[in-house]
Amino acid sequence: QLQLAESGGGLVQSGGSLKLSCTVSGSTFSDYAMGWFRQAPGKEREFVAVISWEGSSIFYGDSVKGRCTISRDNNRHTAYLQMNNLKPEDTAVYYCAADPHVVNFRLRSLQVSYWGQGTQVTVSS
Numbered sequence: 001q002l003q004l005a006e007s008g009g010g011l012v013q014s015g016g017s018l019k020l021s022c023t024v025s026g027s028t029f030s031d032y033a034m035g036w037f038r039q040a041p042g043k044e045r046e047f048v049a050v051i052s053w054e055g056s057s058i059f060y061g062d063s064v065k066g067r068c069t070i071s072r073d074n075n076r077h078t079a080y081l082q083m084n085n086l087k088p089e090d091t092a093v094y095y096c097a098a099d100p101h102v103v104n105f106r107l108r109s110l111q112v113s114y115w116g117q118g119t120q121v122t123v124s125s
Helices: 102-107
Strands: 003-007 010-013 018-025 033-039 046-051 058-060 068-073 078-083 092-099 119-124
Touching: 003 092, 018 033, 018 092, 018 119, 033 068, 033 078, 033 102, 046 068, 046 078, 046 102, 058 068, 058 102, 092 102
Parallel strands: 010 119
Antiparallel strands: 003 018, 018 078, 033 046, 033 092, 046 058, 068 078, 092 119
């Protein structure tokens, strides 16, 4: 079992930046790909980014490509999402997730094994 805890959300002006963190406990962090999803009110959950356990495979959702960078520190059991040039449409609850398989983040999110509680990101115009 893994426990995931997000931090770093908040209120930021359009064009600003935020860095989200996801600290993992309970099992071997390096066994898992780590990723981020988001869900805005009234909208479906959306894939944001995923990074493989060793960092060699990284994918981004189309809506954040070029503005976000996902990374991880296996020694600190932490994954990060650096978000730049934020827009009001980025406003959502951001969820950290863990699963052994990168493909589940991109194509089968219902099969992603572990989820955090979410952190709110609000971008004002």
